[in-house]
Amino acid sequence: MYTLHYSPGAASMAPQAVLEEIGTQFRLQKVDTANGEHQQAAYLKLNPAGKIPALTLPDGTAMAESAGICIFLADRHPEAGLAPAATDPARVPYLQWFMHLTNTLQPADLRFYYADRYTTEETGVAGVRASAIAEVADTWGRVDRHLAQKGPYLLGERFSAADIFCFMLSTWQDSCPDLNSRFPHIKKLADLVAARPAVQRMLKTN
Ligand SMILES: N[C@@H](CCC(=O)N[C@@H](CS)C(=O)NCC(=O)O)C(=O)O
Known part of the structure; x- marks a missing residue:
């Protein structure tokens, strides 16, 4: 198990x-x-x-x-x-967006939440946080534009584990308080993912 x-x-x-x-x-x-x-x-x-x-x-x-x-x-x-199989053409956008989320958005989120770890200056925390907020919004903007053209999921009509990851990041809204109003296609994806019974079961312990 x-x-x-x-x-x-x-x-x-x-x-x-x-x-x-x-x-x-x-x-x-x-x-x-x-x-x-x-x-x-x-x-x-x-x-x-x-x-x-x-x-x-x-x-x-x-x-x-x-x-x-x-x-x-x-x-x-x-x-x-x-997940699309290794030989499936959908594997390309699947890995691209998954890696983009975990390499770009997630580290920016971590810089926001743990800002004190990213500066040696006591006065540096606000600056780290401000630049993290800007990068989070910039990245959400990129994902939102992709979803506007090719959504509702990262792979179009096809739900994948990358959407689950995207949903998780969308729940960390302290780093992007206006996410739902600024990025409606992210919100739509998040609503679709949140409505899944499996995700509802996960949310019960979170
Ligand atoms: N790249 C790691 C990041 C994990 C991570 O930073 N997790 C946070 C919670 S969301 C954590 O463990 N924080 C405790 C700490 O850094 O002290 C992953 O995706 O698993």
């Missing part, structure tokens, strides 16, 4: 929703980040970066990185239809 090491509202939400979509049995193991459990030796064995999430596979292998876990699970369980 898979075990997902999670924290409510954290980057474990997307892998959790993917597990729910797949319909496989899995165990949820809450990591007490408030008490620094993610920095303790036992957890660092699962994720050496000390970040949430980590996934333990049925054979005991541990895996880190939210996007990587989603891609791995979607490929490992093709019957769930969450």
Whole structure:
């Protein structure tokens, strides 16, 4: 059985929703980040970066990185239809948008939420946060324009694990408080994803 090491509202939400979509049995193991459990030796064995999430596979292998876990699970369980196969032309936009979200938007979100880690100056936090907000909005704008032309999902009519990841990022609205009004196509995608029973089950613990 898979075990997902999670924290409510954290980057474990997307892998959790993917597990729910797949319909496989899995165990949820809450990591007490408030008490620094993610920095303790036992957890660092699962994720050496000390970040949430980590996934333990049925054979005991541990895996880190939210996007990587989603891609791995979607490929490992093709019957769930969450990812175009390697030879499918849709694999190109799937990986492109997935990587764009995790390489561009997610790090900007992290800079916003952990701004003090990105400056050595006490007075630098506001500047880090302001530039993170600008990059988050810039990236959402790019995704929104893509969805306006080719939506409602990142792959058009075809729902995929990349949409789950996009949905997760869209829930972190402190870094983009006006997301719903500024980026209506992101909102539409998020509403569609949120309405899925599997995602509703994930939201109950987040
Ligand atoms: N690239 C990593 C980032 C994970 C990450 O930064 N998670 C946050 C929660 S959303 C975390 O663990 N924060 C605790 C900390 O950095 O101390 C991933 O996607 O798995």
